Amino acid sequence: MQLLRQTEREMAERGVGDAESTYKVTQAYLVLGDSSASLHMLQHTIEGGFFCYRYFVTDPLFESIRTEPEFLRLIGEARQRHEQFKSRFF
DSSP states (O other): OHHHHHHHHHHHHHTOOOHHHHHHHHHHHHHHTOHHHHHHHHHHHHHTTOOOHHHHHHOGGGGGGTTSHHHHHHHHHHHHHHHHHHHHHO
8 A cells, every 4th residue: 555655646746647547546546445545546537637437437446435425426527527528529
């Protein structure tokens, strides 16, 4: 867990802007059972521009937090961004 937190800090310090990489950190926190950290990173993922709603709702790693209010809020935000993107570009 300590190595993952260090990775998260280094990503922030270096200004890593790849939101899909941030999503991988989200998934790693989920595997380790840290739902709070995973939700925090999911928020950064979505804010960073990776908001693949359909992928999020089918990702089996989210099973343990699917009913948490913060997850539902974030998924709602991802859905809204997904729909906006779809209507603008397709």
